[in-house]
Amino acid sequence: MEELILDIGRWLVSGLQGLGLSAAWADLVLLLVQWGCIVGIVTANVIVLIWLERKVSGFIQQRLGPNRLGPYGVFQTVADAMKLMTKEDIIPSGADRTLFVLAPMLFIIVAVMLYVVLPMGRDMAIVDLNVGLFYFISVGSLSTICLLMAGWGSHNKWSLLGAMRSVAQMVSYEIPLAFSLLGVVMIVGSLNLGDIVAAQQRVWFVLLQPVAFVVFFVAATAELNRGPFDMPEAEQELTAGAFTEYTGMRWALFFLAEYTNLVAVSALASTLFLGGWQGPLLPSWLWIIVKTYLVMLVFMWLRWTFPRIRMDHLMSLSWKVLIPVSLANIVVTGAGLELFRAMGW
C-alpha cells in the first residue's frame, strides 16, 4: 500500500520507455499525469469540501444543511457547479476588461501552483525543492494581487472597498505568517519540506513550537480570508467584496481557488507542525490526507463559531499582538537552541 502510487508512477515511466520513448519524454508524460491528478483531485475535492462546509455549518447552527439531492445532500454542490456552468457571462460596462478577465484565472493558477512542492507522502512531492517553504510563502502571497485586480477591474465601489480591505489584511498577516515559520526553519536548518517532515520523526513541531503554531494558524485563517477574519467579503455590509460583479464560471473559479488555497494551507500546516505524512499503520499518503482534513475541519469550526472581527481590531491583532509575539518566539527559539548546544544535548 505504501508504495502503491509511486509504483504506478514507476510502472508508467518504464512502460513508456519500453514503447521507445526517451527518459526525458517519459518524465514529461509522468509530470502531465501528475498535473492531471492534482487538478482533478483538487476540483473533485472542492465539491466535497463545500458540501462538508455546509453540513458542518448546519450541524453547528442546529440545522440540517443540504439534504435534498442524494443521500445527505451530497449532490447539492454538483448541482451548484452545473448551475454555475450554465450562467450568463456578464462584464459590467465600466470594467477594466483585461484585469476583470485575468483576475480569477490568475487566482486559480496561483492556488494550483502551491501543490508543486507539497510532500503528499514519502518521496511524493512533485518537485523536492530545496527552498520549498520559501516558494510556498512567496507564491501564496501572489493571491493578494489577484484580489486587487478583481476589485479594481470591476469598477464597482463594493468591489474596490473589499479589495482594499483584503489587501490591507493579507499584507498585514503575511508578516506574522512568515515569522512564525522561522522557528521551525531554525530547528531544522533547511527550507526543504521533505527535510522538515523527516526532522519530526521523534516529536512533532507543534510540541516544540506551540506559539509559532498558534500564530501560524491565526495568520493563515486571515490569509485565507475565512471567518472570523472575512472582513474583505463581509456579505452583510459589502455584498461579496471583490467578487461582487463576477458571475458564472468566473465566480466559480474564485470559489474553487479559495478552497484550493484552504487545502494547500492545511496541508502545509500538517507538514510543518503535525508530522506531515508520518504516522503508524496507514500508508503515508493516507496520513497526510487525514491530517489535512482534520486541520480543515478546525478551520470550518472556527469560521462558524466566532463572530466577525472588526477592521480596527483585525489590524491591531496582527501588528500589535502577532508580530511582537512571533518576533519574541524567534528570540526564544534561538536562545533555546543555543542553550541546548551549550548544555551539550
Place this chain on the structure above:
Amino acid sequence: MSDQATIGIFLLLTLAFPAGAMAAAWLFRPAPIQSAEKRTPYECGVDTRGPSWMRFRVNYFLYALVFLAFDVETIFLYPWAVRFQALGLFAFVEMLVFIAILALGLWYAWKEGALQWY
C-alpha cells in the same frame, strides 16, 4: 529535468486549467442578453454615483509602507534561519541586534500612529 524546469512546465500546464474551465463554460452558457441596464455596476437599487475608482484614506498606504519594510526583513531572516545552527553563537548575537532594530522600527511606527486604524 531540473527543479526549475519542472516548475516551469507545471506552470505552463496550469495555464490550461482556467482556460479549459472558461472554454467549457462557454460551451454551456447562453449568449448574454445585452442590455445597458444589465451591465450597470451593482448597487443597492440605485445607480452608482460619482467615480468608482476613488481615492482611499492614507491609512492603507501607511500599512503598505510598514509592510514593505518588514517584508524585506523577512527575506533577510530566512537565509539566516537556515544557517542558524551551523553558524553558532555569532549568528545568535547577530540576530539579537537585527531583531532589536526591527522591534525599534515597529515601536517607532506604533508611536507615530501608523498602526492606528481610523
